[in-house]
Structures are given as C-alpha cells and as structure tokens.
Amino acid sequence: MVELWGYTGRIARVNLSDGRAFIEEVKTEYIDLVLGGVGLASLMLFIEVDPRIDAFSPLNKLVFAVGPLTGTIVPGSSRAVVAARSPLTLGWGESHLGGFWGVELKKAGFDALLIEGKADTPTYIYIDDGEIEFRDASRLWGLKTSESEKTILSELEDPEVKVACIGPAGEKLVRYASIVSGERVAGRTGLGAVMGSKKLKAIAVRGRQQVRVRWFDKLRSMIARLYPSIMSFPTTQLLSSYGTNGEMDSFYQYGDVPIRNFTLGEWNGISKIEGQSMVRNYLKRHRACFGCPIGCWKEARINDPRYGLIEGRMPEYESAASLGSLLLNDDPASLIYMEKLCNDYGFDVISAGATIAWAIECFTKGLITIDDTKGLQLRWGDPDLIADLLEMIGERKGFGYMLGEGCRLASKIIGRGSERYAMHVKGLEMPMHDPRAFKGMGLQYATSNRGACHLQGLVMRVEQGERIPDLKIYRRFQRFEIEGKGWLVATMQDWHHVLESLGLCKFVQIPPGHVAGFYFLVAGVEKRLPELQRCGERISNIQRMFNIVAGVTSKDDILPDRFLSEPLGEGGAKGQVVELKPMIEEYYKVRGWDDRGIPTREKLKDLSILDIVESRLRSLGVDTWS
Amino acid sequence: MSDSIFSEEELKIEIIRVMKTLYGRGLVSALGGNVSARIPGSDTIWITPSGIFKGDLKPDDLVKISLDGDVIEGFMRPSIEWPMHTVIYRVRPDVNAVIHAHNPITTGLALAGIELKPITVEAVVTLRSVPVIPFAYPGTDELAKLVAERVMGVRALILQNHGVVALGYNLVEAEAIVETLEEVATTQLVAMLASGGREPLMIPEKDRELISRLYLR
Numbered sequence: 080m081v082e083l084w085g086y087t088g089r090i091a092r093v094n095l096s097d098g099r100a101f102i103e104e105v106k107t108e109y110i111d112l113v114l115g116g117v118g119l120a121s122l123m124l125f126i127e128v129d130p131r132i133d134a135f136s137p138l139n140k141l142v143f144a145v146g147p148l149t150g151t152i153v154p155g156s157s158r159a160v161v162a163a164r165s166p167l168t169l170g171w172g173e174s175h176l177g178g179f180w181g182v183e184l185k186k187a188g189f190d191a192l193l194i195e196g197k198a199d200t201p202t203y204i205y206i207d208d209g210e211i212e213f214r215d216a217s218r219l220w221g222l223k224t225s226e227s228e229k230t231i232l233s234e235l236e237d238p239e240v241k242v243a244c245i246g247p248a249g250e251k252l253v254r255y256a257s258i259v260s261g262e263r264v265a266g267r268t269g270l271g272a273v274m275g276s277k278k279l280k281a282i283a284v285r286g287r288q289q290v291r292v293r294w295f296d297k298l299r300s301m302i303a304r305l306y307p308s309i310m311s312f313p314t315t316q317l318l319s320s321y322g323t324n325g326e327m328d329s330f331y332q333y334g335d336v337p338i339r340n341f342t343l344g345e346w347n348g349i350s351k352i353e354g355q356s357m358v359r360n361y362l363k364r365h366r367a368c369f370g371c372p373i374g375c376w377k378e379a380r381i382n383d384p385r386y387g388l389i390e391g392r393m394p395e396y397e398s399a400a401s402l403g404s405l406l407l408n409d410d411p412a413s414l415i416y417m418e419k420l421c422n423d424y425g426f427d428v429i430s431a432g433a434t435i436a437w438a439i440e441c442f443t444k445g446l447i448t449i450d451d452t453k454g455l456q457l458r459w460g461d462p463d464l465i466a467d468l469l470e471m472i473g474e475r476k477g478f479g480y481m482l483g484e485g486c487r488l489a490s491k492i493i494g495r496g497s498e499r500y501a502m503h504v505k506g507l508e509m510p511m512h513d514p515r516a517f518k519g520m521g522l523q524y525a526t527s528n529r530g531a532c533h534l535q536g537l538v539m540r541v542e543q544g545e546r547i548p549d550l551k552i553y554r555r556f557q558r559f560e561i562e563g564k565g566w567l568v569a570t571m572q573d574w575h576h577v578l579e580s581l582g583l584c585k586f587v588q589i590p591p592g593h594v595a596g597f598y599f600l601v602a603g604v605e606k607r608l609p610e611l612q613r614c615g616e617r618i619s620n621i622q623r624m625f626n627i628v629a630g631v632t633s634k635d636d637i638l639p640d641r642f643l644s645e646p647l648g649e650g651g652a653k654g655q656v657v658e659l660k661p662m663i664e665e666y667y668k669v670r671g672w673d674d675r676g677i678p679t680r681e682k683l684k685d686l687s688i689l690d691i692v693e694s695r696l697r698s699l700g701v702d703t704w705s
Numbered sequence: 706m707s708d709s710i711f712s713e714e715e716l717k718i719e720i721i722r723v724m725k726t727l728y729g730r731g732l733v734s735a736l737g738g739n740v741s742a743r744i745p746g747s748d749t750i751w752i753t754p755s756g757i758f759k760g761d762l763k764p765d766d767l768v769k770i771s772l773d774g775d776v777i778e779g780f781m782r783p784s785i786e787w788p789m790h791t792v793i794y795r796v797r798p799d800v801n802a803v804i805h806a807h808n809p810i811t812t813g814l815a816l817a818g819i820e821l822k823p824i825t826v827e828a829v830v831t832l833r834s835v836p837v838i839p840f841a842y843p844g845t846d847e848l849a850k851l852v853a854e855r856v857m858g859v860r861a862l863i864l865q866n867h868g869v870v871a872l873g874y875n876l877v878e879a880e881a882i883v884e885t886l887e888e889v890a891t892t893q894l895v896a897m898l899a900s901g902g903r904e905p906l907m908i909p910e911k912d913r914e915l916i917s918r919l920y921l922r
Contacts, residue, residue: 152710299710306874307881310860311830313915319799320857329918358857365798372874374799543915555911 081107084293085147085602086115090123091189091211093204095277096137096196100211105190112688113621114580114614115190116146117173120162121621123193126695130629134166134269135252135276137197143184143243143282144191146582150182150290150369152302153597154309155587157182157369159265160579166276167254167269167430167485168506170631171528171622174270176243177368177376177584178263183241186286194279203244203281205235208288216280221247223423224259231283244281245271246425251475252276253483255430255508259422262376262392263368266427268507268529269485293603301600305593310372312588313545318375319365323396323586324354330396333558334652335516335539338404339459340436341502341509341641344650348409352399357411363390373587383412385463391419394428397533400511401432406439406465413462417469424473430485433508435468437486437501438478446497452478505530505626505635514642514657517542519556519564521657525636526568526666528622536571537585538564549591549608550574561658565665573615580614617686619670620678624692628701633676636663677703709745716742716876717751717764723880724753727806728760732883735759737807737868739784742876743794745801748772752790754781785844792849793856793872800872802879807868811890815863821889824896824905828889829913831882832861834920840866858920861886 081088083105092101105119113122120142132138141163148156159181165172184192188209201216214234219227224246231242242260249256249271256271257264265271274280292298310316317325330336331349338346350356361381367374377393394402394414402408402417421428441447442457449456455478458464471479481489486501486508502509507530514521519538524531533539541547542558550570556563578585581598589597595608606614626632638659646654667674671682683689696703709716720740727733727740738759741752751767753759768779772791776783784790790803814821815837823829836855841848852870855862861882862870869886873879896905910917 302710303875304877306878307831310874310878313830313833313919316799316833316858316860317919319797325858326919332918355858367798372799540915543918544912545915 083107083602084291085151085598086110087185087188087190089189090191090193091206092193092195093211094195095198095202095213095279098213102209112614113617114146114577114611116144116149116158116580116582117160117162117576118580118614118618119191120144120160120173121618121625122691123191124162124164125621125625126691128164129699130164130170130625132164134164134169134172134273137195137277139164139273139276141194141270141273141277142191143194145181145185145189146580147602148597149582150185151292151601152299152370153583153601154302154370154372154589155368155584156582157371158579158582158584159184161258161265161270163270163273164629165268165270165506165529166252166272168530168631170505170626170629172268172270172273173529174258174265174267175534175579176258176260176263176265178241178261179369180241180243180260180263180284181582182369183284183286185290186288187284188286188288192282194277197276198278201278201280203231203279203283206282206284208286219280220250223247224425225423227281228261231281235283235285237285240283240285242281242283244425245274246423246473248272248424248426248473248475248483249275250280251483253426253472253475254485254488255427257422257425257427259425262378262422264422264427266429267532269427271425292601294600298597298600301596306372309587309589314586315373315588318586319373321354321358322375322377322393324357324394324399327353327396327399328355330512332651333516333543334647334650335512336400336404337509337511337513339407340405340440340500341513342440342645342647344647344653346404346407348404348407351409352403352411352414354396354399357393357399361393361411361415368584371584371587375586379415381412381415383416386412386416389416389419391415392422394418397511398428401429402465405432405436405511407460408462408465409460410462413466417462417466420466420469420473424469426472426483429510430508431469431472431482433502434482434486434489435465437490437497438482440500441493441497444500446495446500447493451481451493499640502639502641503531504638505631507531509639512539513652514638515647515655516652517558518561518655518657518662519558519568521638521642521659522564522568522662522666523572525638525659525663527572528619528626534585535575536568537575538568538571541567541571547591550612559655561662563665564662565667566669568662569619569666569669573612573619576615576618577611580618613686617688620683620686621688621692623678624703627677627703628696628699636676680704713744713751714764716744717767719876720751720753720767721762721764723804723876724759724762726880727804727883730884730887732806732808732887733759734807739786739790739805740876741784741787741790741803743801749777750790750794752783752787754779755784757781788844788846788849789852789870792853793870796853797856797872799874802873802876804871804879804883805868806871806883808883808887808890810894811863811869811886812867814890814894815865819893819897821886822893822905823908823913824893825889826908827885829908829916831885832889833916834859835861835863835886837863837865840864843867
C-alpha cells in the first residue's frame with residue numbers, strides 16, 4: 080500500500096443485513112481524482128448504488144466520509160459528510176456535520192464508513208479504534224436524540240465516545256429526518272430517514288490515533304502566521320460574537336430574509352429574532368467545533384412559563400428564519416424551544432419550516448381544508464401552533480404525517496394547485512435566502528445537485544462584494560445582474576466541493592491559495608489550486624450523472640414560479656424577479672454540458688472520468704447520450 | 706477555543722517577541738502597554754508584569770493568572786490592566802490574545818474627535834468599525850465594564866486619553882491589528898494635514914458594501 084498522509088487509507092464497509100464488517104483500502108486513484116470527503120462519497124455511491132432504487136431500500140447505501148484535513152490543526156477542520164440516495168429529492172443526497180464526530184472517525188482510522196443492507200432489529204454500530212461492533216438498539220428505539228446519546232455514552236462507559244444518531248423522525252421515515260451529534264446536525268436531504276429505514280439508530284465512535292501530517296512543523300508555523308488574514312473575512316467576528324443569526328439584520332437590508340413564505344419584503348418582527356438581540360438575552364455559552372477559531376455555535380438558556388427551563392442550541396440564522404420570519408413568528412423564546420424540538424426529534428428545521436409555510440399559505444387560500452388538517456386551524460404568526468405541528472411531524476401523527484413528506488410530495492398528494500406554493504428545488508425545501516435578492520443564488524439553488532442549497536457555492540458572498548482573486552473572481556458582481564453568473568456559480572460550486580472533500584468548514588474563510596498549501600503540507604501531495612478545482616469539477620459532474628440516472632435532469636433545474644414571476648412589493652429586493660433561463664444557458668455552456676444539461680463525453684474525458692462513467696452506465700444499462 | 710498548537714513556553718516567548726516589536730515601533734513605551742495571551746481552551750492567561758521597563762522583558766517576567774486575577778505562576782505583579790484583559794477573554798471565547806498599546810497617532814486622532822475613515826483596504830477589511838471608549842481610569846472595574854459593553858463583534862477598541870486595545874485569535878493577529886490601526890491613523894493624519902484638514906478620499910461605498918452593512922450600523 081502506498082504510504083498516505085492526511086488520509087487513513089481505510090474504509091469500513093458494514094453490512095447490516097448479515098452483520099458483517101470489512102476493512103478495505105481506499106483506492107489511491109480515487110483520492111487523486113476526487114480527494115476524500117464528499118468527493119470520495121460521490122464516487123463510491125456512483126459506482127455502487129443504482130440511483131433508481133427506492134431510497135428506503137436495503138440496496139441504498141449510506142456513506143459517512145471525512146477529508147484529509149479533518150482532525151488536523153488546520154482551522155475549521157471538523158467536517159464530515161453523509162451521503163446516499165435521498166428520500167426527499169429522490170436523487171443525490173448529502174449533508175454535512177460539524178462538531179467532533181468526523182474527527183473521531185478519522186482518529187479511529189477511517190476515511191469513510193459505508194453502510195449497506197438493513198438490520199432486522201434496531202441496531203447501533205460501535206467503532207472503537209478500528210474494531211467494529213454491532214449492538215442492540217431496541218431500548219434506544221423511540222428515544223429522542225439527546226436521550227439516545229446519553230444512554231449510549233452511559234452504556235459504553237466512555238465519555239470520549241462521539242455519537243451520531245437519529246431521533247423518532249428518522250425512525251418514522253420523515254423524509255427530511257436529520258442525523259444529530261451533540262447539538263450538531265446533518266440536516267438536509269433526509270439521510271436520517273435512510274438510517275431509520277436500515278434500523279440503524281446510531282453510530283458511536285472512539286478513536287485514539289493521531290492524524291498523520293507530512294510536514295507538521297511547517298504547517299504549524301504557516302497557520303500561526305496566517306491568522307491575521309484568516310480572521311479578516313468580513314463576517315468572522317460577527318459569527319464569533321453572535322453566531323450566524325448575527326447577520327439577519329444585514330440580510331434583511333438586502334431583502335434576503337424570507338417573510339411569510341417569501342411573499343413579503345418587510346416585517347417588523349426582525350429585530351426580535353435577529354441574533355444580536357437573542358445572544359444578549361438568551362446566551363448560555365459560546366461553543367466551537369473541533370479546531371474552529373470562530374465558534375459560531377451558541378447555546379441558549381430560557382426559562383419560559385410555556386416551556387419551563389430549556390437549554391439547547393441557540394437558533395442559527397436558518398432556524399430563526401425558517402421557524403420565525405417565514406411563518407411570521409416573532410417570539411424568540413419559542414424559537415429556542417422549537418430548535419430543541421427539531422433536534423430532539425431529529426429533523427431538518429429548514430424543510431420543516433418551509434413545509435409548514437406551504438401548509439399555512441394553502442390553508443389561508445382555501446387549498447388545504449380543515450378536513451385535511453384534521454381540525455387544525457392554520458394561521459400565520461402563531462408559535463403555539465408551529466410547536467404543535469413540529470411535534471406532530473416528529474411523531475408523524477395527524478396532519479404531521481403529511482407534513483413529514485416534505486412540501487413537494489405533500490403538495491402532490493393534496494393537489495388543487497397547492498404545488499404552486501411549495502418552495503423547493505428538486506424536492507429540497509428552499510433555504511432562507513431569497514433568490515430575488517441575490518440572483519446568483521437563484522442559479523445556485525436551481526443547479527445544486529442536492530436541490531435548493533445555499534451552502535454549495537455561497538455565491539451571495541460574492542454578490543455582497545467579496546472578491547476571490549485566487550479563483551479569478553476579480554470583478555464586483557452586482558447582486559441583481561445576471562451576466563457572468565453561470566461562470567461564477569460553477570466556479571463557486573466546484574470550490575465548495577473541494578472544501579467539502581478536504582473536511583473544511585465554509586465559515587472559516589481560508590483563502591483558496593492557502594488551502595492548496597495546507598493540502599500539500601498535510602498530504603505531502605503537490606496539487607496546485609487549479610488541480611484542486613478540477614477535483615471539485617469532477618465531483619460536480621459525478622453527482623450530476625448520478626442525478627441524471629435517477630431521473631433528476633434539466634427539467635428539475637428550476638425555481639418555484641414565485642421567484643420567476645412574483646416581485647416583492649417592498650424591501651431591499653423590491654420589484655425583482657430571477658431571470659433564470661439565460662443564467663442556466665450560460666451555466667451549461669461554462670460547464671461543458673449539452674443543452675439538455677448532460678455532461679458531454681468530451682467534458683468527462685477532459686476531466687479523466689469518462690472511463691469510470693461509461694463503465695458504470697453500461698452496467699446500469701443506461702445510455703445517457705443517445 | 707481549540708487546543709493550542711503551541712506550548713506554554715512558546716506562548717511566553719511569543720509574548721516577549723510581540724512586546725519588543727511594538728516597543729521598537731513606538732507603540733508601547735517604557736512603562737505603557739501590556740500584552741496577554743490565553744492558553745486556548747483554558748481559563749488562564751499569561752500577561753506582562755506591571756511597572757517594569759517594557760523594552761527588555763524576559764519570559765520569566767511574565768505572570769500566569771486566572772480570569773479572576775489570581776496569580777498562578779510568576780513572581781511579579783501582573784499588569785494593572787488585567788481586569789480589562791480578563792473581561793475580554795470572558796465574553797469573547799474566540800479571542801486568545803489581547804494587546805493594549807499606546808499608539809500615539811491613533812489615540813491623538815481620537816482625542817481630536819476624528820474617527821478613522823475607510824481610506825485604505827486595511828481600514829475596511831482589517832479594522833472595519835473601531836469604537837471609542839470614553840475615559841475611565843486605567844486598571845479599574847469601570848474601564849473593564851465599558852470595554853465589555855463594546856467588545857462584541859470587533860477586533861479593536863480605542864480608549865480615549867489612553868491608547869488602543871487589539872484582539873486576536875492569536876498574538877500575531879492582535880499584533881497585526883495594533884500596527885494596522887497606527888498605519889491607517891498615520892495615513893489619515895498625513896492626508897488631512899496635507900489637504901488643510903479636508904476629509905480624506907475614501908474607498909467608494911460600492912466596494913465596501915458588505916462591511917458597511919455588517920458593521921457600520
């Protein structure tokens with residue numbers, strides 16, 4: 080085996096159906112093509128999973144992967160990725176986890192954990208420094224995530240064990256169920272439900288190995304002297320002091336914060352739920368993921384007559400907006416309570432908020448009736464109602480069963496034109512940034528492989544005025560212009576795949592040129608920045624091919640009609656709609672895809688992945704290019 | 706926040722290096738200015754001593770104290786500004802280094818009632834908005850309280866009639882902030898002197914929009 084640095088070189092393959100586990104070597108040619116993390120997960124799933132299968136089938140596979148920088152002294156190197164066919168998008172599904180779990184997996188000696196099959200009875204996996212054990216999870220089944228974690232830690236009698244688990248929502252196959260570790264959450268695309276379908280309650284990991292770094296002293300010296308620059312990204316100190324919700328007020332000025340299911344541009348509740356006031360009023364303590372110099376993770380404490388004493392994660396921006404402004408809820412204490420509900424039941428706050436917003440809007444328009452809701456009167460701005468609905472989703476009871484399907488499927492079931500008010504792309508509910516305020520974000524949502532995703536590209540940063548010379552983003556991209564956005568979105572998506580493949584957080588803004596330097600010092604492999612970018616581009620194309628086989632194609636590269644034809648009447652994005660079509664055309668062209676949005680053979684050949692893709696398509700009996 | 710990548714001995718040597726650099730640049734004086742660094746993830750800091758000549762400090766002169774000011778290691782008296790240092794570490798877990806310097810030009814401009822303008826890229830990107838704290842007597846709880854009220858979300862503060870405070874994830878970052886403050890202040894002073902007191906030309910709003918929306922409310 081080739082000596083590897085940064086990577087462990089090992090994958091744990093676990094089959095829940097027959098209770099067997101194997102340890103395999105990572106193919107170094109894979110690493111060369113797509114790095115680790117999301118790159119490795121994408122390639123493994125493309126090669127091993129038929130994208131057309133039912134996401135809840137035992138044939139679906141779930142990959143947890145970390146990058147070569149995960150667990151090193153590189154700032155922000157806490158990240159792990161989870162991927163599978165998504166029950167929500169019915170195509171490529173991935174979600175990311177901060178905190179400490181990924182670092183522990185790496186220290187246990189693995190770059191990835193591949194889970195196959197389905198257990199007969201509730202099971203959890205315990206990985207202890209390379210040893211893999213299947214354990215009975217019958218008494219955990221039905222427990223909320225915080226209770227599950229506590230029980231496992233007590234059973235294993237080791238407080239250093241890190242647990243990633245699902246809650247009742249994952250067990251009951253809520254299509255946007257999450258995977259929770261501590262208070263960190265892999266929330267998007269419903270991978271907690273894939274775990275639930277496999278009767279896999281949790282993965283507990285304990286690792287004691289050091290991550291091997293090729294040039295440790297040079298890396299240490301370089302990092303120490305880079306802090307003035309790393310910490311100079313405009314949002315850094317705001318995130319440190321107030322968390323991501325510290326930016327809500329700034330987003331609001333742009334007309335970016337969604338209000339009443341994206342129908343209003345102004346709302347006077349913002350000042351009550353924005354992060355600076357929430358930190359002043361409810362902060363319990365600041366926390367940070369492994370190796371993070373910023374620490375945007377905040378813990379809250381409230382003592383409210385309605386909820387009693389609640390201690391838990393302070394709502395991030397996405398939570399505060401999806402359960403707050405999106406639903407006209409200006410009650411900050413309720414947001415802390417609801418955040419805890421979502422994390423304890425184990426489902427995604429964004430999808431939950433957006434699905435509830437769909438239901439309320441349809442109810443007010445008479446498209447959903449009181450018979451549909453089983454007697455519930457839906458209305459805007461009612462925190463008690465929202466909390467009740469969240470519990471019903473977690474338990475999949477009453478109207479909550481329907482809401483647990485996500486807004487796309489629920490609106491198809493209801494019909495009556497309700498589909499028009501379901502805000503999603505490819506089935507993934509819209510994040511809390513209005514694409515009419517940042518049109519590049521509209522293109523990013525429309526083309527992201529996992530559906531409406533704000534994190535794969537974060538193009539709005541550039542549209543707010545950031546320049547990234549290392550990526551050749553020299554000029555000022557205005558937020559309402561569409562010229563050049565195809566190139567910009569493709570460039571940023573590819574770069575973010577690189578970060579996700581290395582195991583880095585996107586909020587610790589390390590200049591890309593330095594990231595290439597860190598990779599060299601950790602892995603001992605010289606890959607200049609353009610080569611890393613090519614790895615990111617390969618990942619975009621591999622995921623795209625996965626989607627095409629799954630039936631998720633250019634017809635799904637769209638936005639809800641609201642963003643294309645309904646301008647807001649007020650606020651920072653007043654009068655704007657997204658001119659998507661020309662941006663899509665430019666995007667396909669820049670990507671080297673044909674006008675049906677299919678990567679051309681020439682493009683795949685240029686990226687050195689044509690052989691892999693053709694061979695896989697042949698084995699699936701798919702002829703994409705005819 | 707995360708575990709340190711340097712040992713305590715290396716941290717102490719780094720404090721001395723920073724102190725000497727700033728002394729050489731005239732940003733701390735023989736008896737004015739102090740530097741501290743937190744052992745990341747802990748509730749203890751190393752801080753420069755009080756009353757000793759600042760141009761020739763040695764690692765053994767440094768004092769290790771708790772965030773309550775109790776001396777844990779060292780033989781000298783900790784800087785009288787320890788309450789200001791520790792209050793910053795308490796409310797800003799992302800900060801592991803605090804420098805109080807006596808930047809003459811930055812302090813002088815503040816005394817003249819002139820705020821720093823977005824005149825260079827460093828002024829915009831590195832400094833953003835720098836609050837001015839009204840005078841409070843050095844070493845007092847009152848000063849610490851005033852600092853605590855304004856320190857969230859910033860990288861530096863100006864202490865009226867006193868000097869500056871710069872923060873960093875590590876000492877290099879805090880040192881860079883102190884130097885940038887004086888560089889920007891000096892540039893602005895030169896521009897104003899050379900133009901007979903006119904407001905200097907600033908970086909256009911469109912090129913500093915993100916910072917403006919985030920910090921200059």
